[in-house]
Amino acid sequence: MIWRSSYHRRIAQLADFGTAFISFVIAYIISILLNRVEPSLFPPKEEVRTSYILIIIVLSIVYEVLFDYHKAYSYQRFTSLLREYSIVIKVCFTGSLITIAVLFLFGLKDIPRTLFIVFFIISLFLFIAEKSLLFYAASLIRLKGRNRKRVLLIGTGTRAKNFISTVKDNFHWGLDIVGMLTGEEGNIGKKVEGIGIIDHYKNIQNILKTINPEEIIITISTKRFDQIRDVLEICEREGVAVRLNSDFFGHITKNVTIDNLFGLSIISFNVVRQPEMELFIKRIIDITGSIAALIIFSPFMVAAAIGIWISDGKPILYHWNVIGINKKPFKSWKFRTMVKDADKLKERLMSENEMDGPVFKIKDDPRIIRFGRWLRKWSIDETPQLFSVLKGDMSLVGPRPAGPHELERYDSWHRRKLSIKPGITCLWQINGRNQIRKFEDWVKLDLEYIDNWSLLLDIKILLKTIPAVILGKGAS
Numbered sequence: 063m064i065w066r067s068s069y070h071r072r073i074a075q076l077a078d079f080g081t082a083f084i085s086f087v088i089a090y091i092i093s094i095l096l097n098r099v100e101p102s103l104f105p106p107k108e109e110v111r112t113s114y115i116l117i118i119i120v121l122s123i124v125y126e127v128l129f130d131y132h133k134a135y136s137y138q139r140f141t142s143l144l145r146e147y148s149i150v151i152k153v154c155f156t157g158s159l160i161t162i163a164v165l166f167l168f169g170l171k172d173i174p175r176t177l178f179i180v181f182f183i184i185s186l187f188l189f190i191a192e193k194s195l196l197f198y199a200a201s202l203i204r205l206k207g208r209n210r211k212r213v214l215l216i217g218t219g220t221r222a223k224n225f226i227s228t229v230k231d232n233f234h235w236g237l238d239i240v241g242m243l244t245g246e247e248g249n250i251g252k253k254v255e256g257i258g259i260i261d262h263y264k265n266i267q268n269i270l271k272t273i274n275p276e277e278i279i280i281t282i283s284t285k286r287f288d289q290i291r292d293v294l295e296i297c298e299r300e301g302v303a304v305r306l307n308s309d310f311f312g313h314i315t316k317n318v319t320i321d322n323l324f325g326l327s328i329i330s331f332n333v334v335r336q337p338e339m340e341l342f343i344k345r346i347i348d349i350t351g352s353i354a355a356l357i358i359f360s361p362f363m364v365a366a367a368i369g370i371w372i373s374d375g376k377p378i379l380y381h382w383n384v385i386g387i388n389k390k391p392f393k394s395w396k397f398r399t400m401v402k403d404a405d406k407l408k409e410r411l412m413s414e415n416e417m418d419g420p421v422f423k424i425k426d427d428p429r430i431i432r433f434g435r436w437l438r439k440w441s442i443d444e445t446p447q448l449f450s451v452l453k454g455d456m457s458l459v460g461p462r463p464a465g466p467h468e469l470e471r472y473d474s475w476h477r478r479k480l481s482i483k484p485g486i487t488c489l490w491q492i493n494g495r496n497q498i499r500k501f502e503d504w505v506k507l508d509l510e511y512i513d514n515w516s517l518l519l520d521i522k523i524l525l526k527t528i529p530a531v532i533l534g535k536g537a538s
Contacts, residue, residue: 460485
Protein backbone atom coordinates (compact mmCIF):
# COMPACT_ATOMS: atom_id res chain seq x y z
CA MET A 63 0.00 0.00 0.00
CA ILE A 64 1.42 3.37 -1.02
CA TRP A 65 -0.40 5.50 1.55
CA ARG A 66 0.76 4.42 4.99
CA SER A 67 -0.22 5.69 8.40
CA SER A 68 3.25 6.88 9.39
CA TYR A 69 3.48 10.66 9.45
CA HIS A 70 7.02 10.95 8.08
CA ARG A 71 6.19 8.60 5.22
CA ARG A 72 3.24 10.77 4.21
CA ILE A 73 5.60 13.75 4.17
CA ALA A 74 8.04 11.83 1.94
CA GLN A 75 5.23 10.82 -0.42
CA LEU A 76 3.86 14.37 -0.68
CA ALA A 77 7.40 15.68 -1.22
CA ASP A 78 7.98 13.20 -4.07
CA PHE A 79 4.66 14.14 -5.69
CA GLY A 80 5.43 17.86 -5.38
CA THR A 81 8.98 17.45 -6.68
CA ALA A 82 7.78 15.57 -9.77
CA PHE A 83 5.08 18.17 -10.45
CA ILE A 84 7.48 21.10 -9.98
CA SER A 85 10.05 19.38 -12.20
CA PHE A 86 7.55 19.32 -15.07
CA VAL A 87 6.72 23.00 -14.55
CA ILE A 88 10.37 24.11 -14.36
CA ALA A 89 11.28 21.98 -17.39
CA TYR A 90 8.47 23.69 -19.35
CA ILE A 91 9.66 27.17 -18.33
CA ILE A 92 13.30 26.36 -19.21
CA SER A 93 12.18 24.99 -22.58
CA ILE A 94 10.47 28.32 -23.32
CA LEU A 95 13.68 30.18 -22.43
CA LEU A 96 15.76 27.80 -24.56
CA ASN A 97 13.43 28.53 -27.46
CA ARG A 98 15.08 31.93 -27.74
CA VAL A 99 18.46 30.20 -28.17
CA GLU A 100 17.48 27.35 -30.50
CA PRO A 101 13.85 27.52 -31.80
CA SER A 102 14.25 24.35 -33.90
CA LEU A 103 14.96 22.18 -30.85
CA PHE A 104 12.58 23.96 -28.47
CA PRO A 105 9.50 25.08 -30.44
CA PRO A 106 7.23 27.45 -28.49
CA LYS A 107 4.02 26.23 -26.89
CA GLU A 108 1.25 28.78 -27.19
CA GLU A 109 -1.17 27.41 -24.60
CA VAL A 110 -1.33 25.06 -21.66
CA ARG A 111 -4.33 22.75 -21.90
CA THR A 112 -6.22 21.36 -18.92
CA SER A 113 -5.52 17.86 -20.21
CA TYR A 114 -1.77 18.52 -19.94
CA ILE A 115 -2.10 19.48 -16.29
CA LEU A 116 -4.08 16.30 -15.62
CA ILE A 117 -1.40 14.23 -17.36
CA ILE A 118 1.31 15.91 -15.24
CA ILE A 119 -0.66 15.09 -12.08
CA VAL A 120 -1.02 11.46 -13.17
CA LEU A 121 2.69 11.22 -14.03
CA SER A 122 3.58 12.75 -10.66
CA ILE A 123 1.54 10.02 -8.99
CA VAL A 124 3.36 7.47 -11.17
CA TYR A 125 6.67 8.74 -9.78
CA GLU A 126 5.33 8.24 -6.27
CA VAL A 127 4.34 4.68 -7.20
CA LEU A 128 7.84 4.06 -8.58
CA PHE A 129 9.42 5.27 -5.35
CA ASP A 130 7.14 2.94 -3.42
CA TYR A 131 8.08 0.07 -5.76
CA HIS A 132 11.74 0.67 -4.95
CA LYS A 133 10.90 0.63 -1.22
CA ALA A 134 11.75 4.30 -0.71
CA TYR A 135 9.04 4.47 1.96
CA SER A 136 10.09 1.33 3.83
CA TYR A 137 11.83 1.42 7.23
CA GLN A 138 13.82 4.61 6.67
CA ARG A 139 15.80 4.70 9.90
CA PHE A 140 18.39 2.33 8.42
CA THR A 141 18.66 4.19 5.12
CA SER A 142 21.63 6.14 3.76
CA LEU A 143 22.02 8.97 1.27
CA LEU A 144 23.78 6.62 -1.15
CA ARG A 145 20.74 4.32 -1.13
CA GLU A 146 18.42 7.32 -1.58
CA TYR A 147 20.43 8.60 -4.56
CA SER A 148 20.48 5.13 -6.12
CA ILE A 149 16.67 4.95 -5.90
CA VAL A 150 16.35 8.45 -7.40
CA ILE A 151 18.42 7.49 -10.46
CA LYS A 152 16.36 4.33 -11.02
CA VAL A 153 13.05 6.17 -10.61
CA CYS A 154 14.03 9.08 -12.87
CA PHE A 155 15.22 6.74 -15.60
CA THR A 156 12.11 4.54 -15.42
CA GLY A 157 9.81 7.55 -15.05
CA SER A 158 11.27 9.19 -18.15
CA LEU A 159 10.57 6.06 -20.21
CA ILE A 160 6.99 5.96 -18.89
CA THR A 161 6.56 9.69 -19.59
CA ILE A 162 7.68 9.24 -23.20
CA ALA A 163 5.30 6.27 -23.54
CA VAL A 164 2.41 8.42 -22.26
CA LEU A 165 3.40 11.11 -24.75
CA PHE A 166 2.98 8.69 -27.66
CA LEU A 167 -0.08 7.02 -26.14
CA PHE A 168 -2.02 10.27 -25.97
CA GLY A 169 -0.67 11.44 -29.32
CA LEU A 170 0.78 14.68 -27.93
CA LYS A 171 2.87 15.38 -31.00
CA ASP A 172 2.94 19.14 -30.44
CA ILE A 173 5.04 18.79 -27.27
CA PRO A 174 8.76 18.90 -28.15
CA ARG A 175 10.63 15.71 -27.28
CA THR A 176 13.52 17.80 -25.99
CA LEU A 177 11.24 18.94 -23.15
CA PHE A 178 11.57 15.49 -21.60
CA ILE A 179 15.36 15.58 -21.78
CA VAL A 180 15.22 18.82 -19.81
CA PHE A 181 12.69 17.25 -17.44
CA PHE A 182 14.95 14.24 -16.78
CA ILE A 183 17.88 16.50 -15.83
CA ILE A 184 15.73 18.82 -13.70
CA SER A 185 13.91 15.98 -11.92
CA LEU A 186 17.20 14.18 -11.19
CA PHE A 187 18.68 17.25 -9.49
CA LEU A 188 15.47 18.21 -7.65
CA PHE A 189 14.85 14.69 -6.33
CA ILE A 190 18.46 14.45 -5.12
CA ALA A 191 18.04 17.83 -3.40
CA GLU A 192 14.72 16.77 -1.88
CA LYS A 193 16.05 13.46 -0.56
CA SER A 194 19.11 15.21 0.90
CA LEU A 195 16.90 17.79 2.60
CA LEU A 196 14.55 15.18 4.09
CA PHE A 197 17.47 12.99 5.19
CA TYR A 198 19.26 15.77 7.05
CA ALA A 199 16.01 17.19 8.43
CA ALA A 200 15.05 13.79 9.88
CA SER A 201 18.55 13.32 11.28
CA LEU A 202 18.51 16.77 12.91
CA ILE A 203 15.09 16.15 14.46
CA ARG A 204 16.24 12.83 15.93
CA LEU A 205 19.50 14.33 17.20
CA LYS A 206 17.38 16.85 19.12
CA GLY A 207 15.49 14.03 20.82
CA ARG A 208 12.31 13.93 18.74
CA ASN A 209 10.95 11.15 16.52
CA ARG A 210 13.00 8.57 18.41
CA LYS A 211 12.01 4.93 18.89
CA ARG A 212 12.38 2.78 22.01
CA VAL A 213 13.70 -0.67 21.12
CA LEU A 214 14.37 -3.78 23.19
CA LEU A 215 17.10 -6.26 22.24
CA ILE A 216 16.80 -10.02 22.58
CA GLY A 217 20.24 -11.61 22.73
CA THR A 218 23.53 -10.71 24.38
CA GLY A 219 26.13 -12.19 22.04
CA THR A 220 28.47 -10.77 19.40
CA ARG A 221 25.63 -9.87 17.05
CA ALA A 222 23.94 -7.86 19.83
CA LYS A 223 27.21 -6.06 20.61
CA ASN A 224 27.68 -5.16 16.95
CA PHE A 225 24.11 -3.89 16.73
CA ILE A 226 24.52 -1.69 19.82
CA SER A 227 27.82 -0.31 18.53
CA THR A 228 26.30 0.47 15.12
CA VAL A 229 23.29 2.21 16.66
CA LYS A 230 25.59 4.34 18.84
CA ASP A 231 27.64 5.31 15.77
CA ASN A 232 24.43 6.28 13.97
CA PHE A 233 22.56 8.25 16.61
CA HIS A 234 20.61 9.99 13.84
CA TRP A 235 18.73 6.73 13.26
CA GLY A 236 16.69 7.69 16.30
CA LEU A 237 16.86 4.30 18.07
CA ASP A 238 17.04 4.23 21.88
CA ILE A 239 17.91 0.77 23.23
CA VAL A 240 16.06 0.56 26.56
CA GLY A 241 17.36 -2.85 27.60
CA MET A 242 18.27 -6.41 26.69
CA LEU A 243 16.71 -9.82 27.30
CA THR A 244 18.77 -12.98 27.65
CA GLY A 245 18.34 -16.74 27.56
CA GLU A 246 20.78 -17.23 30.44
CA GLU A 247 19.55 -16.52 33.98
CA GLY A 248 23.09 -15.78 35.14
CA ASN A 249 23.39 -12.82 32.75
CA ILE A 250 20.49 -10.86 34.27
CA GLY A 251 21.75 -7.64 35.86
CA LYS A 252 24.92 -7.46 33.76
CA LYS A 253 25.61 -4.89 31.05
CA VAL A 254 26.67 -5.24 27.42
CA GLU A 255 28.18 -2.15 25.79
CA GLY A 256 26.57 -0.06 28.54
CA ILE A 257 23.08 -1.55 28.01
CA GLY A 258 21.55 -3.44 30.93
CA ILE A 259 20.30 -7.04 30.70
CA ILE A 260 16.97 -6.70 32.48
CA ASP A 261 15.35 -10.14 32.29
CA HIS A 262 14.95 -13.53 30.60
CA TYR A 263 13.06 -13.42 27.31
CA LYS A 264 10.58 -16.02 28.61
CA ASN A 265 9.11 -13.11 30.62
CA ILE A 266 8.56 -11.03 27.49
CA GLN A 267 4.85 -10.49 28.16
CA ASN A 268 5.48 -8.73 31.48
CA ILE A 269 8.39 -6.77 30.00
CA LEU A 270 6.17 -5.42 27.21
CA LYS A 271 3.77 -4.08 29.84
CA THR A 272 6.37 -2.50 32.15
CA ILE A 273 8.88 -1.10 29.64
CA ASN A 274 6.50 -0.60 26.71
CA PRO A 275 9.07 -0.82 23.83
CA GLU A 276 7.98 0.20 20.35
CA GLU A 277 10.02 -2.52 18.64
CA ILE A 278 11.83 -5.75 19.45
CA ILE A 279 15.17 -6.49 17.78
CA ILE A 280 16.16 -10.18 17.84
CA THR A 281 19.90 -10.77 17.60
CA ILE A 282 20.27 -14.38 18.75
CA SER A 283 21.53 -17.19 16.53
CA THR A 284 19.05 -19.19 14.47
CA LYS A 285 20.18 -22.29 16.40
CA ARG A 286 18.04 -21.02 19.28
CA PHE A 287 15.02 -19.89 17.26
CA ASP A 288 12.92 -22.70 18.70
CA GLN A 289 13.29 -21.01 22.10
CA ILE A 290 11.78 -17.70 21.01
CA ARG A 291 8.69 -18.94 19.17
CA ASP A 292 6.61 -17.74 22.11
CA VAL A 293 8.30 -14.33 21.93
CA LEU A 294 7.18 -13.90 18.31
CA GLU A 295 3.62 -14.98 19.07
CA ILE A 296 3.33 -12.69 22.13
CA CYS A 297 4.73 -9.69 20.22
CA GLU A 298 2.28 -10.33 17.39
CA ARG A 299 -0.60 -10.54 19.87
CA GLU A 300 0.55 -7.33 21.61
CA GLY A 301 0.98 -5.50 18.30
CA VAL A 302 4.72 -4.87 18.76
CA ALA A 303 6.91 -4.90 15.65
CA VAL A 304 9.75 -7.46 15.58
CA ARG A 305 12.88 -7.09 13.48
CA LEU A 306 15.44 -9.82 12.96
CA ASN A 307 19.20 -9.31 12.87
CA SER A 308 20.05 -12.91 12.04
CA ASP A 309 22.78 -15.06 10.51
CA PHE A 310 20.21 -17.45 9.07
CA PHE A 311 20.33 -16.08 5.51
CA GLY A 312 24.10 -15.56 5.48
CA HIS A 313 25.18 -13.23 2.65
CA ILE A 314 22.09 -13.70 0.49
CA THR A 315 19.53 -11.72 2.49
CA LYS A 316 19.08 -9.20 -0.32
CA ASN A 317 17.91 -12.03 -2.58
CA VAL A 318 15.30 -13.51 -0.25
CA THR A 319 11.58 -13.22 -0.98
CA ILE A 320 8.70 -14.41 1.18
CA ASP A 321 5.33 -15.30 -0.34
CA ASN A 322 2.12 -16.83 0.91
CA LEU A 323 0.58 -19.05 -1.75
CA PHE A 324 -2.71 -20.78 -0.97
CA GLY A 325 -1.84 -20.83 2.71
CA LEU A 326 1.72 -22.05 2.11
CA SER A 327 4.54 -19.83 3.39
CA ILE A 328 7.27 -19.98 0.74
CA ILE A 329 10.74 -18.48 1.32
CA SER A 330 12.74 -18.21 -1.91
CA PHE A 331 16.54 -17.88 -1.97
CA ASN A 332 17.72 -16.39 -5.26
CA VAL A 333 21.39 -16.40 -6.14
CA VAL A 334 20.99 -13.04 -7.90
CA ARG A 335 18.77 -10.00 -7.48
CA GLN A 336 15.68 -10.27 -9.68
CA PRO A 337 13.83 -6.93 -9.59
CA GLU A 338 11.29 -7.25 -12.41
CA MET A 339 11.18 -3.56 -13.31
CA GLU A 340 14.97 -3.21 -13.49
CA LEU A 341 15.32 -6.40 -15.53
CA PHE A 342 12.64 -5.09 -17.89
CA ILE A 343 14.57 -1.84 -18.32
CA LYS A 344 17.80 -3.81 -18.81
CA ARG A 345 16.10 -5.74 -21.61
CA ILE A 346 14.93 -2.50 -23.23
CA ILE A 347 18.51 -1.19 -23.07
CA ASP A 348 19.74 -4.45 -24.64
CA ILE A 349 17.26 -4.21 -27.52
CA THR A 350 17.74 -0.51 -28.26
CA GLY A 351 21.48 -0.66 -27.65
CA SER A 352 22.06 -3.68 -29.88
CA ILE A 353 19.99 -2.18 -32.71
CA ALA A 354 21.85 1.12 -32.45
CA ALA A 355 25.23 -0.66 -32.31
CA LEU A 356 24.37 -2.82 -35.34
CA ILE A 357 23.49 0.30 -37.31
CA ILE A 358 26.66 2.13 -36.23
CA PHE A 359 28.96 -0.84 -36.83
CA SER A 360 27.30 -2.08 -40.02
CA PRO A 361 29.95 -0.48 -42.32
CA PHE A 362 32.72 -2.06 -40.24
CA MET A 363 30.91 -5.41 -40.26
CA VAL A 364 30.63 -5.31 -44.06
CA ALA A 365 34.32 -4.41 -44.30
CA ALA A 366 35.18 -7.23 -41.89
CA ALA A 367 33.24 -9.78 -43.96
CA ILE A 368 34.93 -8.65 -47.16
CA GLY A 369 38.36 -8.62 -45.53
CA ILE A 370 37.98 -12.17 -44.16
CA TRP A 371 36.72 -13.46 -47.53
CA ILE A 372 39.63 -11.86 -49.44
CA SER A 373 42.35 -12.85 -46.94
CA ASP A 374 41.24 -16.39 -46.03
CA GLY A 375 38.06 -17.26 -47.91
CA LYS A 376 34.95 -18.75 -46.37
CA PRO A 377 33.40 -19.18 -43.84
CA ILE A 378 33.05 -15.57 -42.78
CA LEU A 379 31.44 -16.30 -39.42
CA TYR A 380 32.55 -18.61 -36.64
CA HIS A 381 29.65 -20.48 -35.05
CA TRP A 382 30.25 -21.40 -31.44
CA ASN A 383 28.19 -22.97 -28.71
CA VAL A 384 27.80 -20.78 -25.65
CA ILE A 385 26.57 -21.74 -22.20
CA GLY A 386 23.82 -19.29 -21.31
CA ILE A 387 21.77 -18.49 -18.23
CA ASN A 388 21.14 -21.48 -15.96
CA LYS A 389 23.64 -23.50 -18.02
CA LYS A 390 21.38 -23.67 -21.09
CA PRO A 391 23.43 -23.75 -24.34
CA PHE A 392 22.73 -21.60 -27.39
CA LYS A 393 24.47 -20.79 -30.66
CA SER A 394 26.22 -17.49 -31.20
CA TRP A 395 28.45 -16.00 -33.86
CA LYS A 396 31.69 -14.11 -34.24
CA PHE A 397 33.66 -13.02 -37.25
CA ARG A 398 36.23 -15.73 -37.96
CA THR A 399 39.66 -14.47 -36.99
CA MET A 400 41.55 -17.79 -37.04
CA VAL A 401 42.51 -20.32 -39.65
CA LYS A 402 39.84 -22.84 -40.62
CA ASP A 403 41.29 -25.75 -38.65
CA ALA A 404 41.97 -23.67 -35.51
CA ASP A 405 40.21 -26.12 -33.18
CA LYS A 406 42.42 -29.01 -34.33
CA LEU A 407 45.60 -26.93 -33.98
CA LYS A 408 44.56 -25.96 -30.47
CA GLU A 409 45.35 -29.48 -29.18
CA ARG A 410 48.95 -29.16 -30.38
CA LEU A 411 49.36 -25.77 -28.70
CA MET A 412 47.93 -26.69 -25.28
CA SER A 413 51.42 -26.84 -23.76
CA GLU A 414 51.87 -23.12 -24.56
CA ASN A 415 48.66 -22.05 -22.82
CA GLU A 416 49.34 -18.93 -20.71
CA MET A 417 46.06 -19.11 -18.79
CA ASP A 418 45.49 -21.29 -15.78
CA GLY A 419 42.11 -22.98 -15.65
CA PRO A 420 39.80 -24.03 -18.49
CA VAL A 421 40.48 -21.05 -20.78
CA PHE A 422 43.02 -21.26 -23.61
CA LYS A 423 45.03 -18.11 -24.39
CA ILE A 424 48.52 -17.64 -25.81
CA LYS A 425 50.32 -14.50 -26.87
CA ASP A 426 50.71 -14.09 -30.63
CA ASP A 427 48.49 -17.10 -31.28
CA PRO A 428 49.73 -18.55 -34.62
CA ARG A 429 46.19 -19.61 -35.54
CA ILE A 430 45.03 -15.99 -35.88
CA ILE A 431 45.02 -14.75 -39.47
CA ARG A 432 46.65 -11.41 -40.21
CA PHE A 433 43.38 -9.60 -40.85
CA GLY A 434 41.92 -11.26 -37.76
CA ARG A 435 44.41 -9.50 -35.48
CA TRP A 436 43.06 -6.16 -36.64
CA LEU A 437 39.48 -7.30 -36.01
CA ARG A 438 40.37 -8.48 -32.51
CA LYS A 439 42.25 -5.31 -31.58
CA TRP A 440 39.17 -3.17 -32.17
CA SER A 441 36.68 -5.89 -31.05
CA ILE A 442 35.03 -5.91 -34.50
CA ASP A 443 35.08 -9.72 -34.39
CA GLU A 444 32.53 -9.66 -31.54
CA THR A 445 29.94 -7.45 -33.25
CA PRO A 446 27.86 -10.40 -34.60
CA GLN A 447 27.11 -11.23 -30.95
CA LEU A 448 24.82 -8.21 -31.01
CA PHE A 449 22.32 -10.45 -32.82
CA SER A 450 22.43 -12.79 -29.80
CA VAL A 451 21.70 -9.79 -27.58
CA LEU A 452 18.80 -8.78 -29.80
CA LYS A 453 17.50 -12.34 -29.70
CA GLY A 454 17.70 -12.41 -25.90
CA ASP A 455 20.35 -15.10 -25.42
CA MET A 456 22.94 -12.54 -24.32
CA SER A 457 23.02 -9.09 -22.77
CA LEU A 458 25.14 -6.06 -23.57
CA VAL A 459 26.58 -6.32 -20.07
CA GLY A 460 27.10 -9.65 -18.35
CA PRO A 461 29.68 -12.29 -17.34
CA ARG A 462 32.21 -13.52 -19.86
CA PRO A 463 30.64 -16.15 -22.18
CA ALA A 464 31.67 -19.75 -21.56
CA GLY A 465 32.01 -22.67 -23.93
CA PRO A 466 30.90 -26.26 -23.14
CA HIS A 467 34.53 -27.42 -22.91
CA GLU A 468 35.16 -24.79 -20.22
CA LEU A 469 32.10 -25.75 -18.15
CA GLU A 470 33.40 -29.29 -17.74
CA ARG A 471 36.49 -27.93 -15.97
CA TYR A 472 34.73 -25.35 -13.80
CA ASP A 473 35.08 -25.58 -10.04
CA SER A 474 31.88 -25.47 -8.03
CA TRP A 475 32.12 -21.75 -7.20
CA HIS A 476 32.85 -20.87 -10.84
CA ARG A 477 29.43 -22.08 -11.94
CA ARG A 478 27.54 -19.26 -10.20
CA LYS A 479 28.58 -16.92 -13.01
CA LEU A 480 26.13 -18.87 -15.21
CA SER A 481 23.17 -17.72 -13.10
CA ILE A 482 22.60 -14.70 -15.39
CA LYS A 483 22.92 -14.03 -19.11
CA PRO A 484 26.46 -13.77 -20.51
CA GLY A 485 27.38 -10.39 -21.94
CA ILE A 486 29.49 -8.73 -24.59
CA THR A 487 31.19 -6.57 -22.00
CA CYS A 488 31.58 -6.57 -18.23
CA LEU A 489 34.10 -5.74 -15.51
CA TRP A 490 36.69 -8.04 -17.12
CA GLN A 491 36.42 -6.03 -20.35
CA ILE A 492 37.28 -2.72 -18.69
CA ASN A 493 39.87 -4.16 -16.28
CA GLY A 494 42.51 -5.50 -18.60
CA ARG A 495 40.63 -7.82 -20.99
CA ASN A 496 43.26 -10.25 -22.32
CA GLN A 497 45.91 -8.89 -19.96
CA ILE A 498 44.21 -10.91 -17.22
CA ARG A 499 46.12 -14.21 -17.08
CA LYS A 500 44.37 -15.98 -14.22
CA PHE A 501 41.01 -17.55 -14.98
CA GLU A 502 39.96 -17.13 -11.33
CA ASP A 503 40.49 -13.37 -11.66
CA TRP A 504 38.03 -13.37 -14.55
CA VAL A 505 35.50 -15.32 -12.50
CA LYS A 506 35.94 -13.06 -9.47
CA LEU A 507 35.18 -10.01 -11.62
CA ASP A 508 32.07 -11.74 -13.00
CA LEU A 509 30.85 -12.64 -9.50
CA GLU A 510 31.58 -9.11 -8.30
CA TYR A 511 29.31 -7.88 -11.09
CA ILE A 512 26.56 -10.35 -10.15
CA ASP A 513 26.70 -9.43 -6.45
CA ASN A 514 26.64 -5.68 -7.12
CA TRP A 515 24.43 -5.58 -10.20
CA SER A 516 22.34 -2.49 -10.85
CA LEU A 517 21.27 -0.47 -13.88
CA LEU A 518 23.71 2.22 -12.83
CA LEU A 519 26.57 -0.30 -12.83
CA ASP A 520 25.56 -1.44 -16.34
CA ILE A 521 25.63 2.15 -17.58
CA LYS A 522 29.06 2.74 -16.01
CA ILE A 523 30.46 -0.39 -17.65
CA LEU A 524 29.02 0.53 -21.06
CA LEU A 525 30.49 4.03 -20.82
CA LYS A 526 33.91 2.69 -19.80
CA THR A 527 33.83 0.04 -22.55
CA ILE A 528 33.70 2.66 -25.31
CA PRO A 529 37.19 4.13 -24.63
CA ALA A 530 38.56 0.65 -23.88
CA VAL A 531 37.48 -0.51 -27.33
CA ILE A 532 38.52 2.66 -29.15
CA LEU A 533 41.99 2.55 -27.60
CA GLY A 534 42.25 -1.22 -28.08
CA LYS A 535 43.14 -1.52 -24.39
CA GLY A 536 44.22 -5.02 -23.43
CA ALA A 537 43.08 -6.55 -26.71
CA SER A 538 44.95 -9.32 -28.52
